[in-house]
Amino acid sequence: MYFSVTLAMQGPRPVVLSGPSGAGKSTLLKKLLKEYENVFGFSVSHTTRQPRPGEVNGKDYHFVTREDMQKEIDAGEFIEHAEFSGNMYGTSKGAVQAVQARNQICVLDIDIQGVKNIKRTDLNPIYIFVQPPSMDILEKRLRDRKTETEESLLKRLTAARVDLELSKSRCLQVMCAGRGDGKEPGLFDLVIINDDLEKAYSELKEVLLEEIKKTEESRKS
Ligand SMILES: Nc1ncnc2c1ncn2[C@@H]1O[C@H](COP(=O)(O)OP(=O)(O)OP(=O)(O)O)[C@@H](O)[C@H]1O
Numbered sequence: 001m002y003f004s005v006t007l008a009m010q011g012p013r014p015v016v017l018s019g020p021s022g023a024g025k026s027t028l029l030k031k032l033l034k035e036y037e038n039v040f041g042f043s044v045s046h047t048t049r050q051p052r053p054g055e056v057n058g059k060d061y062h063f064v065t066r067e068d069m070q071k072e073i074d075a076g077e078f079i080e081h082a083e084f085s086g087n088m089y090g091t092s093k094g095a096v097q098a099v100q101a102r103n104q105i106c107v108l109d110i111d112i113q114g115v116k117n118i119k120r121t122d123l124n125p126i127y128i129f130v131q132p133p134s135m136d137i138l139e140k141r142l143r144d145r146k147t148e149t150e151e152s153l154l155k156r157l158t159a160a161r162v163d164l165e166l167s168k169s170r171c172l173q174v175m176c177a178g179r180g181d182g183k184e185p186g187l188f189d190l191v192i193i194n195d196d197l198e199k200a201y202s203e204l205k206e207v208l209l210e211e212i213k214k215t216e217e218s219r220k221s
Protein backbone atom coordinates (compact mmCIF):
# COMPACT_ATOMS: atom_id res chain seq x y z
CA MET A 1 0.00 0.00 0.00
CA TYR A 2 1.17 3.55 -0.73
CA PHE A 3 0.21 6.42 1.52
CA SER A 4 0.18 9.89 0.07
CA VAL A 5 1.00 12.25 2.90
CA THR A 6 1.00 15.29 0.59
CA LEU A 7 4.33 16.38 2.00
CA ALA A 8 6.29 15.77 -1.17
CA MET A 9 7.81 18.52 -3.29
CA GLN A 10 7.35 21.15 -0.62
CA GLY A 11 10.82 22.64 -0.34
CA PRO A 12 14.11 20.73 -0.18
CA ARG A 13 14.43 16.95 0.00
CA PRO A 14 14.18 15.64 3.59
CA VAL A 15 16.85 13.46 5.23
CA VAL A 16 16.23 10.33 7.28
CA LEU A 17 18.88 9.22 9.79
CA SER A 18 18.43 5.72 11.11
CA GLY A 19 20.56 3.14 12.87
CA PRO A 20 20.79 1.35 16.20
CA SER A 21 20.22 3.23 19.43
CA GLY A 22 23.61 4.57 20.48
CA ALA A 23 25.10 4.58 16.97
CA GLY A 24 25.50 8.36 17.11
CA LYS A 25 22.55 9.74 15.11
CA SER A 26 21.74 12.56 17.58
CA THR A 27 25.43 13.43 17.95
CA LEU A 28 25.84 13.81 14.18
CA LEU A 29 22.53 15.63 13.88
CA LYS A 30 23.44 18.13 16.59
CA LYS A 31 26.69 18.95 14.77
CA LEU A 32 24.77 19.47 11.53
CA LEU A 33 22.14 21.69 13.15
CA LYS A 34 24.88 23.73 14.83
CA GLU A 35 26.93 24.26 11.66
CA TYR A 36 23.92 24.85 9.39
CA GLU A 37 21.47 26.43 11.79
CA ASN A 38 19.08 27.83 9.20
CA VAL A 39 19.50 25.15 6.57
CA PHE A 40 18.32 22.11 8.54
CA GLY A 41 15.30 21.70 10.77
CA PHE A 42 14.66 18.78 13.10
CA SER A 43 11.41 16.87 12.82
CA VAL A 44 10.30 16.72 16.45
CA SER A 45 8.87 13.26 17.04
CA HIS A 46 6.29 12.19 19.58
CA THR A 47 7.20 9.59 22.17
CA THR A 48 5.65 7.94 25.20
CA ARG A 49 9.03 7.45 26.90
CA GLN A 50 10.01 9.59 29.87
CA PRO A 51 12.21 12.65 29.18
CA ARG A 52 15.90 12.28 30.01
CA PRO A 53 17.61 14.96 32.11
CA GLY A 54 18.10 18.00 29.88
CA GLU A 55 15.55 17.00 27.25
CA VAL A 56 13.02 19.70 26.46
CA ASN A 57 9.39 19.01 25.56
CA GLY A 58 8.65 20.31 22.06
CA LYS A 59 12.36 20.55 21.17
CA ASP A 60 13.80 17.05 21.61
CA TYR A 61 10.43 15.27 21.52
CA HIS A 62 6.79 15.86 22.16
CA PHE A 63 6.46 13.79 25.33
CA VAL A 64 2.95 12.38 25.41
CA THR A 65 0.89 9.63 27.00
CA ARG A 66 0.17 6.44 25.09
CA GLU A 67 -3.52 7.30 25.14
CA ASP A 68 -3.06 10.76 23.60
CA MET A 69 -0.65 9.49 20.99
CA GLN A 70 -2.99 6.67 19.98
CA LYS A 71 -5.83 9.19 19.57
CA GLU A 72 -3.72 11.29 17.20
CA ILE A 73 -2.64 8.20 15.26
CA ASP A 74 -6.26 7.14 14.89
CA ALA A 75 -7.09 10.65 13.66
CA GLY A 76 -4.53 10.19 10.84
CA GLU A 77 -2.10 12.78 12.21
CA PHE A 78 1.02 10.59 11.85
CA ILE A 79 3.14 9.78 8.81
CA GLU A 80 4.66 6.82 10.63
CA HIS A 81 4.83 5.37 14.12
CA ALA A 82 6.51 2.41 15.78
CA GLU A 83 6.94 0.60 19.05
CA PHE A 84 10.58 0.65 20.18
CA SER A 85 12.01 -0.73 23.41
CA GLY A 86 8.63 -0.63 25.16
CA ASN A 87 7.62 2.87 24.04
CA MET A 88 5.80 4.45 21.12
CA TYR A 89 7.56 6.82 18.76
CA GLY A 90 6.16 8.61 15.74
CA THR A 91 6.50 11.39 13.20
CA SER A 92 3.46 13.62 12.91
CA LYS A 93 2.54 15.37 9.69
CA GLY A 94 2.75 18.62 11.66
CA ALA A 95 6.38 17.96 12.65
CA VAL A 96 7.49 17.72 9.02
CA GLN A 97 5.24 20.54 7.82
CA ALA A 98 6.62 22.91 10.48
CA VAL A 99 10.14 22.45 9.07
CA GLN A 100 9.03 22.61 5.45
CA ALA A 101 7.17 25.87 6.17
CA ARG A 102 10.56 27.39 7.09
CA ASN A 103 11.97 26.11 3.78
CA GLN A 104 14.56 24.07 5.69
CA ILE A 105 15.83 20.56 5.01
CA CYS A 106 13.76 18.40 7.33
CA VAL A 107 15.80 15.78 9.24
CA LEU A 108 14.07 12.76 10.75
CA ASP A 109 15.80 10.56 13.35
CA ILE A 110 13.81 7.33 13.25
CA ASP A 111 14.24 3.60 13.72
CA ILE A 112 14.20 0.98 10.93
CA GLN A 113 10.47 0.31 11.25
CA GLY A 114 9.95 4.03 10.63
CA VAL A 115 12.18 3.85 7.56
CA LYS A 116 10.11 1.03 6.11
CA ASN A 117 6.91 3.01 6.72
CA ILE A 118 8.32 6.24 5.27
CA LYS A 119 9.23 4.25 2.14
CA ARG A 120 5.50 3.76 1.61
CA THR A 121 4.84 7.52 1.51
CA ASP A 122 5.63 10.23 -1.03
CA LEU A 123 8.13 12.03 1.26
CA ASN A 124 11.12 10.93 -0.89
CA PRO A 125 13.95 11.61 1.58
CA ILE A 126 17.64 10.74 1.42
CA TYR A 127 18.05 7.64 3.64
CA ILE A 128 21.21 7.37 5.74
CA PHE A 129 22.10 4.50 8.05
CA VAL A 130 24.47 5.28 10.92
CA GLN A 131 26.32 2.15 11.98
CA PRO A 132 28.50 1.63 15.08
CA PRO A 133 31.97 0.16 14.48
CA SER A 134 31.01 -2.96 16.48
CA MET A 135 28.43 -4.28 18.96
CA ASP A 136 30.99 -4.03 21.78
CA ILE A 137 31.61 -0.36 21.06
CA LEU A 138 27.87 0.28 20.77
CA GLU A 139 27.28 -1.29 24.17
CA LYS A 140 30.08 0.76 25.71
CA ARG A 141 28.70 4.00 24.23
CA LEU A 142 25.19 3.24 25.44
CA ARG A 143 26.44 2.35 28.93
CA ASP A 144 28.63 5.47 29.09
CA ARG A 145 25.66 7.64 28.02
CA LYS A 146 24.01 6.59 31.30
CA THR A 147 20.47 7.08 30.00
CA GLU A 148 19.28 3.47 30.20
CA THR A 149 18.34 1.00 32.88
CA GLU A 150 19.85 -2.47 32.52
CA GLU A 151 16.49 -3.65 31.15
CA SER A 152 16.11 -0.92 28.50
CA LEU A 153 19.78 -1.26 27.58
CA LEU A 154 19.34 -4.96 26.86
CA LYS A 155 16.23 -4.24 24.77
CA ARG A 156 18.14 -1.65 22.75
CA LEU A 157 21.08 -4.02 22.20
CA THR A 158 18.73 -6.77 21.03
CA ALA A 159 17.08 -4.36 18.59
CA ALA A 160 20.54 -3.22 17.45
CA ARG A 161 21.58 -6.78 16.56
CA VAL A 162 18.46 -7.14 14.40
CA ASP A 163 19.04 -3.75 12.72
CA LEU A 164 22.66 -4.57 11.94
CA GLU A 165 21.72 -7.92 10.40
CA LEU A 166 19.07 -6.21 8.28
CA SER A 167 21.42 -3.43 7.25
CA LYS A 168 24.09 -5.93 6.15
CA SER A 169 21.83 -7.38 3.48
CA ARG A 170 20.52 -3.98 2.57
CA CYS A 171 24.01 -2.47 2.32
CA LEU A 172 24.65 -5.02 -0.38
CA GLN A 173 21.51 -3.84 -2.12
CA VAL A 174 22.86 -0.28 -2.05
CA MET A 175 26.00 -1.52 -3.83
CA CYS A 176 23.95 -3.51 -6.34
CA ALA A 177 21.81 -0.49 -7.09
CA GLY A 178 25.00 1.54 -7.56
CA ARG A 179 26.20 -0.92 -10.21
CA GLY A 180 22.91 -0.44 -12.00
CA ASP A 181 22.32 -4.17 -12.34
CA GLY A 182 18.55 -3.71 -12.20
CA LYS A 183 18.13 -5.06 -8.67
CA GLU A 184 15.66 -3.49 -6.29
CA PRO A 185 17.06 -0.28 -4.81
CA GLY A 186 18.46 -0.63 -1.29
CA LEU A 187 16.85 0.62 1.87
CA PHE A 188 19.57 3.24 2.40
CA ASP A 189 21.37 5.66 0.09
CA LEU A 190 24.41 5.75 2.35
CA VAL A 191 25.82 3.78 5.27
CA ILE A 192 28.12 5.75 7.58
CA ILE A 193 30.28 3.85 10.03
CA ASN A 194 30.54 6.14 13.03
CA ASP A 195 33.98 5.25 14.37
CA ASP A 196 35.87 8.52 14.21
CA LEU A 197 33.21 11.21 14.75
CA GLU A 198 34.82 13.87 12.53
CA LYS A 199 35.23 11.41 9.65
CA ALA A 200 31.62 10.26 9.99
CA TYR A 201 30.45 13.88 10.07
CA SER A 202 32.44 14.71 6.91
CA GLU A 203 30.80 11.79 5.11
CA LEU A 204 27.39 12.99 6.22
CA LYS A 205 28.06 16.52 5.00
CA GLU A 206 29.42 15.29 1.69
CA VAL A 207 26.27 13.40 0.79
CA LEU A 208 24.11 16.39 1.78
CA LEU A 209 26.25 19.04 0.08
CA GLU A 210 24.08 19.38 -3.00
CA GLU A 211 20.88 19.88 -0.96
CA ILE A 212 22.70 22.30 1.37
CA LYS A 213 23.90 24.39 -1.61
CA LYS A 214 20.44 24.42 -3.18
CA THR A 215 18.84 25.54 0.07
CA GLU A 216 21.45 28.25 0.65
CA GLU A 217 21.04 29.48 -2.95
CA SER A 218 17.26 29.64 -2.62
CA ARG A 219 17.71 31.81 0.48
CA LYS A 220 19.70 34.37 -1.52
CA SER A 221 17.12 34.72 -4.30
N1 LIG B 1 32.21 8.65 17.04
C1 LIG B 1 31.97 8.56 18.35
N2 LIG B 1 32.96 8.22 19.17
C2 LIG B 1 32.76 8.10 20.51
N3 LIG B 1 31.56 8.32 21.11
C3 LIG B 1 30.53 8.66 20.33
C4 LIG B 1 30.68 8.81 18.92
N4 LIG B 1 29.48 9.15 18.39
C5 LIG B 1 28.63 9.23 19.43
N5 LIG B 1 29.24 8.94 20.60
C6 LIG B 1 28.64 8.87 21.95
O1 LIG B 1 27.83 7.70 21.96
C7 LIG B 1 26.64 7.92 22.70
C8 LIG B 1 25.45 7.62 21.81
O2 LIG B 1 25.34 8.59 20.80
P1 LIG B 1 23.94 9.22 20.42
O3 LIG B 1 23.15 9.55 21.63
O4 LIG B 1 24.19 10.30 19.44
O5 LIG B 1 23.28 7.96 19.69
P2 LIG B 1 21.87 7.81 18.96
O6 LIG B 1 22.09 7.00 17.76
O7 LIG B 1 21.28 9.17 18.75
O8 LIG B 1 21.04 7.01 20.04
P3 LIG B 1 19.44 6.94 20.25
O9 LIG B 1 18.89 6.31 19.02
O10 LIG B 1 19.30 6.10 21.47
O11 LIG B 1 18.92 8.34 20.44
C9 LIG B 1 26.66 9.37 23.18
O12 LIG B 1 27.08 9.40 24.51
C10 LIG B 1 27.71 10.03 22.26
O13 LIG B 1 28.38 11.09 22.89
Ligand SMILES: Nc1nc2c(ncn2[C@@H]2O[C@H](COP(=O)(O)O)[C@@H](O)[C@H]2O)c(=O)[nH]1
Nearest residue numbers: 021045081082084089090091109110111114
Ligand atom coordinates in the same frame (compact mmCIF):
# COMPACT_ATOMS: atom_id res chain seq x y z
N1 LIG C 1 9.91 5.13 14.00
C1 LIG C 1 10.33 6.16 14.74
N2 LIG C 1 11.42 6.02 15.49
C2 LIG C 1 11.84 7.09 16.20
C3 LIG C 1 11.15 8.31 16.18
N3 LIG C 1 11.80 9.18 17.00
C4 LIG C 1 12.87 8.52 17.48
N4 LIG C 1 12.90 7.27 17.00
C5 LIG C 1 13.89 6.22 17.26
O1 LIG C 1 13.66 5.67 18.52
C6 LIG C 1 14.87 5.08 19.00
C7 LIG C 1 15.08 5.44 20.45
O2 LIG C 1 15.20 6.83 20.63
P1 LIG C 1 15.59 7.42 22.06
O3 LIG C 1 15.51 8.92 21.91
O4 LIG C 1 14.61 6.87 23.06
O5 LIG C 1 16.99 6.95 22.36
C8 LIG C 1 15.98 5.64 18.09
O6 LIG C 1 16.38 4.60 17.22
C9 LIG C 1 15.31 6.72 17.30
O7 LIG C 1 15.85 6.83 16.01
C10 LIG C 1 9.98 8.41 15.37
O8 LIG C 1 9.32 9.44 15.29
N5 LIG C 1 9.63 7.33 14.69
